[in-house]
Amino acid sequence: MTTASQSPVDTSATRQRHSIIIRFCGDSGDGMQLAGAQFTNTAAYFGNDFSTFPDFPAEIRAPKGTTFGVSGFQVHFSSDDIHTPGDTTNAMVAMNPAGFKTNIADVEPGGVVIVNEDEFTPSNFKKCGYEAGYNPLDDDELNRRYKIFRVPMSRLTRESLAQTGMGSKLIDRCRNMFALGVVYWLYDRSPDETIAYFSEEFGVRRSKPDVADINIRALKAGYAFGETAEIFSVRYHVAPASLEPGTYRKISGNEAAALGFVAAAAKAKKQLTFAGYPITPASDILHYLARLKRYGVTTFQAEDEIAAVCAAIGAAYAGNLGLTSSSGPGVALKAEAIGLAVMLELPLVVIDVQRAGPSTGMPTKTEQADLLHAFFGRPSESPVIIVAPCSPSDCFNMAIEAFRLAVRCMCPVLYLSDGYIANGAEPWKLPDYDAIAPIVIDHPTETNNPEGVYKPYLRNEESLSRPWAIPGTPGLEHRLGGLEKEDVTGNVSYDPDNHDLMVRLRAEKVHRAVEIIPPLEVQGPERGDLLLLGWGGTYGAILTAGEQLRNAGQSVATAHLRYLNPFPGNLGEVLSRYKKVVVPEINQGQLSLLLRNRYLVDTIGINQTRGKMFRLDELVNRVNEVLQGDER
Amino acid sequence: MNGIPLPTYKPKDFATNQEVRWCPGCGDYAVLKAVQMTLANRPLRREEYVFVSGIGCAARFPYYVNTYGMHSIHGRAPAIATGVKLANPSLEVWIVSGDGDLLSIGGNHTIHILRRNVDVNILLLNNRIYGLTKGQYSPTSEPGKKTKSTPLGSPDYPVNPLSLAIGAGGTFIARGIDIDVKHLQELMHAAADHVGTAFIEVYQDCNIFNHQAWFYASQKQSRAETTILLKHGEPMVFGADRNKGLRMNGARLEAVSLDREFTENDLLIHDEKDRGLAFLLSQLTHPEFPEPMGIIYRDPSREPYDRLVKKQIEEEVQSQGAGDVRDLIHEGETWTVA
Numbered sequence: 001m002t003t004a005s006q007s008p009v010d011t012s013a014t015r016q017r018h019s020i021i022i023r024f025c026g027d028s029g030d031g032m033q034l035a036g037a038q039f040t041n042t043a044a045y046f047g048n049d050f051s052t053f054p055d056f057p058a059e060i061r062a063p064k065g066t067t068f069g070v071s072g073f074q075v076h077f078s079s080d081d082i083h084t085p086g087d088t089t090n091a092m093v094a095m096n097p098a099g100f101k102t103n104i105a106d107v108e109p110g111g112v113v114i115v116n117e118d119e120f121t122p123s124n125f126k127k128c129g130y131e132a133g134y135n136p137l138d139d140d141e142l143n144r145r146y147k148i149f150r151v152p153m154s155r156l157t158r159e160s161l162a163q164t165g166m167g168s169k170l171i172d173r174c175r176n177m178f179a180l181g182v183v184y185w186l187y188d189r190s191p192d193e194t195i196a197y198f199s200e201e202f203g204v205r206r207s208k209p210d211v212a213d214i215n216i217r218a219l220k221a222g223y224a225f226g227e228t229a230e231i232f233s234v235r236y237h238v239a240p241a242s243l244e245p246g247t248y249r250k251i252s253g254n255e256a257a258a259l260g261f262v263a264a265a266a267k268a269k270k271q272l273t274f275a276g277y278p279i280t281p282a283s284d285i286l287h288y289l290a291r292l293k294r295y296g297v298t299t300f301q302a303e304d305e306i307a308a309v310c311a312a313i314g315a316a317y318a319g320n321l322g323l324t325s326s327s328g329p330g331v332a333l334k335a336e337a338i339g340l341a342v343m344l345e346l347p348l349v350v351i352d353v354q355r356a357g358p359s360t361g362m363p364t365k366t367e368q369a370d371l372l373h374a375f376f377g378r379p380s381e382s383p384v385i386i387v388a389p390c391s392p393s394d395c396f397n398m399a400i401e402a403f404r405l406a407v408r409c410m411c412p413v414l415y416l417s418d419g420y421i422a423n424g425a426e427p428w429k430l431p432d433y434d435a436i437a438p439i440v441i442d443h444p445t446e447t448n449n450p451e452g453v454y455k456p457y458l459r460n461e462e463s464l465s466r467p468w469a470i471p472g473t474p475g476l477e478h479r480l481g482g483l484e485k486e487d488v489t490g491n492v493s494y495d496p497d498n499h500d501l502m503v504r505l506r507a508e509k510v511h512r513a514v515e516i517i518p519p520l521e522v523q524g525p526e527r528g529d530l531l532l533l534g535w536g537g538t539y540g541a542i543l544t545a546g547e548q549l550r551n552a553g554q555s556v557a558t559a560h561l562r563y564l565n566p567f568p569g570n571l572g573e574v575l576s577r578y579k580k581v582v583v584p585e586i587n588q589g590q591l592s593l594l595l596r597n598r599y600l601v602d603t604i605g606i607n608q609t610r611g612k613m614f615r616l617d618e619l620v621n622r623v624n625e626v627l628q629g630d631e632r
Numbered sequence: 633m634n635g636i637p638l639p640t641y642k643p644k645d646f647a648t649n650q651e652v653r654w655c656p657g658c659g660d661y662a663v664l665k666a667v668q669m670t671l672a673n674r675p676l677r678r679e680e681y682v683f684v685s686g687i688g689c690a691a692r693f694p695y696y697v698n699t700y701g702m703h704s705i706h707g708r709a710p711a712i713a714t715g716v717k718l719a720n721p722s723l724e725v726w727i728v729s730g731d732g733d734l735l736s737i738g739g740n741h742t743i744h745i746l747r748r749n750v751d752v753n754i755l756l757l758n759n760r761i762y763g764l765t766k767g768q769y770s771p772t773s774e775p776g777k778k779t780k781s782t783p784l785g786s787p788d789y790p791v792n793p794l795s796l797a798i799g800a801g802g803t804f805i806a807r808g809i810d811i812d813v814k815h816l817q818e819l820m821h822a823a824a825d826h827v828g829t830a831f832i833e834v835y836q837d838c839n840i841f842n843h844q845a846w847f848y849a850s851q852k853q854s855r856a857e858t859t860i861l862l863k864h865g866e867p868m869v870f871g872a873d874r875n876k877g878l879r880m881n882g883a884r885l886e887a888v889s890l891d892r893e894f895t896e897n898d899l900l901i902h903d904e905k906d907r908g909l910a911f912l913l914s915q916l917t918h919p920e921f922p923e924p925m926g927i928i929y930r931d932p933s934r935e936p937y938d939r940l941v942k943k944q945i946e947e948e949v950q951s952q953g954a955g956d957v958r959d960l961i962h963e964g965e966t967w968t969v970a
């Protein structure tokens with residue numbers, strides 16, 4: 001544990017900034033994710049607020065030097081409370097021409113661009129499609145627009161490690177640390193945290209002290225280069241943020257989700273059975289849970305997506321908390337089994353870490369286009385509860401909520417995360433575990449009616465949920481199945497009126513979950529010209545856009561739905577308090593469709609499907625247009 | 633389980649109040665009877681059983697067995713059963729389904745449950761036809777079979793359930809037939825005693841859509857000639873007069889008459905631990921050979937998946953202590969804002 005340093009640095013050559021956005025980019029083998037993560041950790045320990053955006057290709061090692069093999073990591077760190085990794089970057093580190101080419105347009109005019117000059121060679125220009133004879137570093141216009149710093153990183157890294165006797169391949173892999181050293185110097189950050197990381201991770205845990213040593217040397221060499229080479233005339237400093245007091249850690253959405261589901265099981269005094277099948281961008285949940293066996297977690301890597309959800313259902317029947325996770329293509333495969341869980345009325349949580357589709361689509365890119373699939377992506381009348389975390393750390397909260405609802409309603413809950421919050425990271429103020437309400441489960445141990453034979457579909461009058469008797473309980477032997485159930489007895493029934501009743505009961509049961517769903521909260525004016533309403537991973541972008549618009553004097557409020565089925569009970573009333581309702585979504589208008597149907601509100605969509613989060617300026621500009629009457 | 637002595641069960645204690653809705657004369661009745669008789673003589677309580685099925689005529693089974701049970705979706709019974717065992721390995725799980733369910737739509741799950749050796753018992757009721765959907769050919773139908781979906785005869789080659797089970801790494805592989813309820817009970821007891829996946833193929837007659845598919849194997853007159861009952865450690869003799877047998881000829885099995893040239897000493901001794909032999913036996917088909925009945929392969933040495941999973945968890949808890957979620961939340965690098 002580290003305590004944030006509070007000592008401000010203020011020299012004539014150091015400029016203070018509220019926020020800085022840096023993007024590290026290079027080949028997918030250049031170690032950009034590690035460099036970015038290390039910078040983030042250092043900013044975190046220093047006390048900045050931060051938000052990150054890893055952006056990598058689906059190919060593990062795409063052909064070297066190509067634009068489609070570029071891996072990027074963006075970190076936004078600030079002395080303010082921030083909610084997004086940002087759009088336009090203040091600085092970019094490009095390890096090769098392909099990284100430069102694909103990312104330069106996102107750098108602000110006047111922004112800092114640090115390149116590994118050694119990689120800017122004719123053959124590399126060719127690989128990424130620059131015209132023969134053209135060197136972007138010599139482009140006058142680019143040089144006018146940006147502060148381009150040419151650093152021969154490959155050569156300097158080799159020179160600084162020449163005495164170590166390590167192989168050239170290993171030495172070349174330290175270039176990312178050289179670059180990080182330069183960045184640490186430029187942004188007035190100590191390399192100590194990263195040095196400690198290498199000493200611990202490679203020096204001790206992986207027993208590779210020589211690897212730790214060369215990385216630390218390269219990092220120090222980069223830092224020293226920044227200090228002595230005198231190519232940077234100023235340094236930038238971002239003071240610590242005034243975050244709420246508490247203990248923090250960095251957390252990604254997938255980590256937070258995994259932790260949340262473990263916490264949910266503990267709060268329910270239950271074992272968690274997780275069954276999954278590897279799929280981007282959900283696999284990290286499986287990886288994380290697989291090492292938590294001693295926390296009451298069983299993980300099962302099934303033979304396919306269908307087996308995964310079925311095993312989770314089997315586990316739920318046997319009395320565990322059944323959990324499965326996937327992304328859109330896998331959730332589609334699970335659809336029939338989710339329908340079975342609707343019919344069996346067993347608790348089940350299905351995580352969908354949404355990605356750009358349809359079909360294989362763009363596996364590593366984000367999207368919010370599975371909302372209607374979650375609502376309606378099963379045959380017949382098949383209502384489920386739907387929740388959606390709004391940020392990396394909220395993945396923890398909503399995991400607990402998902403099981404609270406699944407258990408109360410005895411039905412499946414779909415948990416809609418997305419690639420953006422699943423991989424993005426932010427500071428997480430650690431919750432007080434003991435203050436989280438327990439999840440109460442009451443398995444019957446004796447029959448529930450005077451006639452004797454246990455009636456598996458004799459419902460709780462208030463919640464309408466059925467009792468959850470589990471195998472092993474004497475006297476309550478019963479059979480469940482996908483065939484329609486007779487009300488109360490659960491016997492197979494083809495009676496028309498019974499089927500109509502059961503369809504309504506299953507829907508009403510889900511609807512009544514509204515009783516334990518918190519009302520929708522609004523940021524900004526209680527009534528006004530415009531409400532920006534979102535759901536899921538767009539929270540940070542929408543919240544920040546709302547703040548900007550209000551700072552500019554507009555009457556704009558924002559609200560974010562984390563419960564989508566049922567909607568919070570006050571949603572209709574909230575919608576009625578604003579003249580216009582604008583719904584930004586990374587899809588073509590799915591929430592809008594639902595709102596229009598349910599509340600007869602003439603919503604205005606802001607819709608993009610570019611595999612990326614909204615840019616703040618685009619959101620703000622579009623809202624301004626709407627406020628001025630352009631509602632196209 | 634709870635210190636109370638095991639009740640004395642009768643087969644009818646495992647019958648439910650549901651009216652059995654198979655066609656009169658269906659082979660499934662005999663299998664149901666064999667199951668109920670077997671369960672009445674097992675050292676387990678009624679509440680410790682879970683019967684899981686997929687879809688199809690045979691998959692109605694759980695409704696008729698008074699234990700815990702689930703009639704699930706098409707082909708997925710092995711996956712659901714795996715989940716049940718992961719959550720509670722002490723439950724005794726039976727999967728009952730048909731050839732279409734377990735070998736066609738659910739073929740993948742059947743392969744993987746066998747491979748993992750999950751401690752369940754599988755009854756594959758093989759009638760070589762889709763009955764519930766009214767008579768399409770199934771993955772075990774013979775080549776050239778004329779059905780509603782193959783009016784010109786099926787150009788499809790069938791799967792051999794026993795060979796598939798052996799190939800998938802099954803550790804208990806047996807075959808019985810619906811008309812021999814006594815033998816089925818023996819197999820069911822042996823399957824229940826087996827720790828790991830026990831796979832029993834049951835020749836079952838669909839008297840509506842594929843009547844007498846197993847005629848040669850079920851008739852008193854021909855049975856002794858067309859099937860061979862395997863017993864571990866005994867020579868492979870068959871025939872109404874016990875005058876025929878199986879011997880190895882090179883790398884192949886050969887059916888021979890025990891007259892001038894061969895005696896019992898020339899015959900193979902059944903070794904249920906021999907996987908290679910089990911495969912050869914699984915390949916024997918009528919009319920060239922008698923079809924093997926009984927326990928073809930049994931390997932009790934492989935630990936089942938559900939036990940290994942449980943053991944890993946127990947070892948983790950033993951070596952590092954049971955985890956506290958509070959520690960997990962505070963795991964890794966943290967920092968404090970005052």
